[in-house]
Amino acid sequence: MGGMRVGIRIRFIVALAIVGHLLAGGAVHAADYVVKIGADTQSGRGVSSLICWFDHTCHGELKELGLQVDIDLRRAMSRIARLRLHGSNFGCCYFEYGRDQTAIDLRAALHQEPIFKDAKARGGMIVNERVGSLYLKFRLLSPDQDDGRGSGQPI
Numbered sequence: 001m002g003g004m005r006v007g008i009r010i011r012f013i014v015a016l017a018i019v020g021h022l023l024a025g026g027a028v029h030a031a032d033y034v035v036k037i038g039a040d041t042q043s044g045r046g047v048s049s050l051i052c053w054f055d056h057t058c059h060g061e062l063k064e065l066g067l068q069v070d071i072d073l074r075r076a077m078s079r080i081a082r083l084r085l086h087g088s089n090f091g092c093c094y095f096e097y098g099r100d101q102t103a104i105d106l107r108a109a110l111h112q113e114p115i116f117k118d119a120k121a122r123g124g125m126i127v128n129e130r131v132g133s134l135y136l137k138f139r140l141l142s143p144d145q146d147d148g149r150g151s152g153q154p155i
Helices: 002-025
Strands: 033-041 044-052 058-062 067-073 080-087 092-094 101-105 111-122 125-140
Touching: 033 058, 033 067, 044 058, 044 067, 067 125, 080 092, 080 111, 080 125, 101 111
Parallel strands: none
Antiparallel strands: 033 044, 033 125, 058 067, 067 080, 080 101, 092 111, 111 125
8 A cells, every 4th residue: 555655646746747747848738929911802702710829920810812911029129010011923022113122010900901912014013003002910828928918818
């Protein structure tokens, strides 16, 4: 009977050590924020939701529209997100002024970014054609922010 108690105690101590190691080592890591992405284009509409982490690129895709969005949000600059846009069709898609990336200020609740593609040359110049809008909404999940924002609060 005494040997059984020692065995149970040892297993309990080992289990506690494993859990402590996982928690301390960051192997168990909750998501930091969620991004809802939507697009309304000439090709149709699409919506997606992403679970993301600060300091890691978050990849989103609206397959039905052939759009991919990469989001970089750094903990040190948690009010500014950098977006990169990719389209599966040649000449599509990018932000204003031919940029494939832009930065947005997250203090606004909803972000609407116009998206463009190259149109046919007119008079020796390539004309950019607006094909729709990209919509983004960010929500903070991590409760350990310095500014007191709690779980579920908008960024």
